Amino acid sequence: MKNEYNILREIKRLKSVHGYGTELISIYVPAGYNLAEEVSKLREEHSQSSNIKSKQVRTNVQDAIDKILQYLKLYRETPKNGFAIFCGNISKNPGKTDIELFSMEPPLPIKVNIYRCDSTFFLDPIGEMVGTKDVYVLLVMDGREATIATLKGSHIHVVKKLNSMVHAKINKGGQSQQRFARIREESITEYHTRISEVINSTFESSGFKIKGLIVGGPGPSKESFVKQNTLNYQIKVLGVYDTGYTDEFGLHEMVEKASDLLKEQEAYQERKVIERFMQEIVRKALAVYGYEETKKALMANQAKTLILNDELEIYLVKYKCNSCGAVIEKVEYGANRDAKHNDGGTLVVIEEKDAIGELIDFADKNGADTVFVSSESSYGKEFLMGFKGIGALLRYRV
Numbered sequence: 001m002k003n004e005y006n007i008l009r010e011i012k013r014l015k016s017v018h019g020y021g022t023e024l025i026s027i028y029v030p031a032g033y034n035l036a037e038e039v040s041k042l043r044e045e046h047s048q049s050s051n052i053k054s055k056q057v058r059t060n061v062q063d064a065i066d067k068i069l070q071y072l073k074l075y076r077e078t079p080k081n082g083f084a085i086f087c088g089n090i091s092k093n094p095g096k097t098d099i100e101l102f103s104m105e106p107p108l109p110i111k112v113n114i115y116r117c118d119s120t121f122f123l124d125p126i127g128e129m130v131g132t133k134d135v136y137v138l139l140v141m142d143g144r145e146a147t148i149a150t151l152k153g154s155h156i157h158v159v160k161k162l163n164s165m166v167h168a169k170i171n172k173g174g175q176s177q178q179r180f181a182r183i184r185e186e187s188i189t190e191y192h193t194r195i196s197e198v199i200n201s202t203f204e205s206s207g208f209k210i211k212g213l214i215v216g217g218p219g220p221s222k223e224s225f226v227k228q229n230t231l232n233y234q235i236k237v238l239g240v241y242d243t244g245y246t247d248e249f250g251l252h253e254m255v256e257k258a259s260d261l262l263k264e265q266e267a268y269q270e271r272k273v274i275e276r277f278m279q280e281i282v283r284k285a286l287a288v289y290g291y292e293e294t295k296k297a298l299m300a301n302q303a304k305t306l307i308l309n310d311e312l313e314i315y316l317v318k319y320k321c322n323s324c325g326a327v328i329e330k331v332e333y334g335a336n337r338d339a340k341h342n343d344g345g346t347l348v349v350i351e352e353k354d355a356i357g358e359l360i361d362f363a364d365k366n367g368a369d370t371v372f373v374s375s376e377s378s379y380g381k382e383f384l385m386g387f388k389g390i391g392a393l394l395r396y397r398v
Helices: 002-015 035-051 055-072 124-130 174-205 221-228 248-257 259-282 291-299 355-365 378-387
Strands: 024-029 083-089 099-104 114-118 135-141 145-152 155-163 213-217 237-242 287-289 303-309 314-321 327-333 347-354 369-373 390-394
Touching: 002 099, 002 124, 002 355, 024 035, 024 055, 035 055, 035 114, 055 083, 055 099, 135 174, 135 221, 135 248, 145 174, 145 248, 155 174, 155 248, 174 221, 213 221, 213 248, 221 237, 237 248, 237 259, 248 259, 259 287, 259 303, 259 369, 259 378, 259 390, 287 291, 291 303, 291 355, 291 390, 303 355, 303 378, 314 355, 347 355, 355 369, 369 378, 378 390
Parallel strands: 135 213, 213 237, 303 369
Antiparallel strands: 024 083, 024 114, 083 099, 135 145, 145 155, 287 390, 303 390, 314 327, 314 347
16 A cells, blocks of 8 residues: 555655656566667657757656666666656756656556657556556356456456356257257356356455446346345345457447546445445544644544545654754645744744554554545535544554
8 A cells, every 4th residue: 555655655655746848768678678779769769859859848748768778777677566756857947947856666567668748747547557546357258158357447357257058049949959959958057156256256266345236238147147146145246237248458448438426336335335424423432633633543543444545744843943042843735834833933944744544554554544535525624624534444442
């Protein structure tokens, strides 16, 4: 969770950067990609950038590419999920140049090699990887084959492909037709059972933390499978969709059709967490809020779920008074900094730590879940305004 949080913070920072021309470079390198080939492409881009009319933009682009080439020398091969590199002039002063490079190893594999030079960094691919924590199981099937996969964010991972041994329909009459019909029904049941075993196993291996199953495919086989009720009783079928294919193309087609359902599910999960939190607060039972109380619960291993507003920024700031020399530590929200001491002296920042990152560290170490809630929903707004966007559900209360 800490790694994903750090990526989210970096994305937020990079979103605020705007170039004075198309001078900000974004690169995505998949796992196993030939780095010598990537270097060759960058050198070609360096050569082509000499055609940029603006001298300032041309210089900034070439300097950024040079910095990336130097950085790639640190790697003999790509990390296991690939990596994303963002480089360019981040200075907000038109008269000053500040070429900075940012590198991220994503939590999920990068699928395609991308080079983009624009006035903003291209952050969508990595943003989608960390923007959601919910996982779903996908099934696309017909009477002959089935593909089972998991979905996290926009990343689809194929778990298994199965083929059916179902016999074709027979037109003969009499006992022969009845016997073949019985064999066919048995084959269908066996096919559905094999599909269910893979799906059940996938849910079980996650401790049933997967949010639900989405089913698709051409024809009536998918409805027949759902009605047969061979799935574990804890598995919820969230939706059934018509698709033209039963392979990876069918998975992507179904995800596209289920986009509204997935958004509703995300909002539902968020609402469920906040409603539970509110109920516990009203009962003065298994919930706390505010930075100090939440930190105390995490450190004591009381917290089961850490709840944070997704835009929350809290810092532990250590000040030194330039008048009396006193050292003071304060919790500060956002960019607010208290510059005055009560003796009239000026407080100077001598150390600053990310308090949210520290809380997530405590949660990770003690096995607590971390849930981010959005400010856009009414529940998220109420949580931010009424509880400063920070709280925890507890395992027990002392």
